[in-house]
Amino acid sequence: MTGMGLLFNTAADAATKTLDGQAIFDRNCTVCHAMNPPPKSAPPIIGVISQYHNKFQTKEDGLNHLVAYLKLPKKQDAVEPQAITRFGLMPPSPLSESELKAVAGWVWDQYNPAMGACGGFRGQGRMNKSCN
Ligand code: HEC
Numbered sequence: 001m002t003g004m005g006l007l008f009n010t011a012a013d014a015a016t017k018t019l020d021g022q023a024i025f026d027r028n029c030t031v032c033h034a035m036n037p038p039p040k041s042a043p044p045i046i047g048v049i050s051q052y053h054n055k056f057q058t059k060e061d062g063l064n065h066l067v068a069y070l071k072l073p074k075k076q077d078a079v080e081p082q083a084i085t086r087f088g089l090m091p092p093s094p095l096s097e098s099e100l101k102a103v104a105g106w107v108w109d110q111y112n113p114a115m116g117a118c119g120g121f122r123g124q125g126r127m128n129k130s131c132n
Contacts, residue, residue: 021106024099032090035110042090043083045107051079053111066104070095 032042056062069077073090093100 019099019102021102021104024095024103025106028093028095029103039087042087043080045110046112048080048083049107049111052108053113055079059105059108062108063101063104066108067097067100070100070104 029045032040034040034044036046037044052062052066056065065077065079069079069090070093072092075081075084075089078084095103
């Protein structure tokens with residue numbers, strides 16, 4: 001068990017080291033997503049990722065959902081479905097699986113616990129009114 005875990009972690013670490021999640025974000029996501037409010041043509045990342053931290057207990061679960069969403073956004077899978085009403089559905093990302101994992105990992109780590117699990121930008125970046 002521990003042996004397997006070690007092997008798995010080493011492979012994952014190697015993948016994140018060769019691919020810079022922030023650089024991928026800057027090149028592929030900032031055209032629509034700002035980090036902080038005001039929004040561009042998509043919800044600001046800082047609010048969205050708070051919702052992810054609120055909904056998923058582990059980084060692994062959060063990243064699995066996030067990578068699947070980036071590949072093929074579906075309304076029923078959205079953590080912030082209200083954002084679709086406001087901005088329209090996000091187009092599927094053309095990035096590879098390993099690029100998506102790297103960028104999702106970076107985005108996940110942008111969460112700032114000091115802002116609270118619901119983002120702290122009431123009525124701006126945060127559209128899930130049930131998140132209180
Ligand atoms: C062409 C514009 C566009 C690009 C490029 C784009 N997004 Fe989005 N994204 C959106 C829109 C619009 C939404 C809100 C509607 C939705 O959730 O589908 C969204 C929603 C999201 C969400 C919330 C999903 C949820 O569960 O509610 C995340 C996280 C996200 N984007 C991350 C990214 C990342 C990371 C990239 C770069 C790899 C990226 N986006 C590139 C437009 C874009």
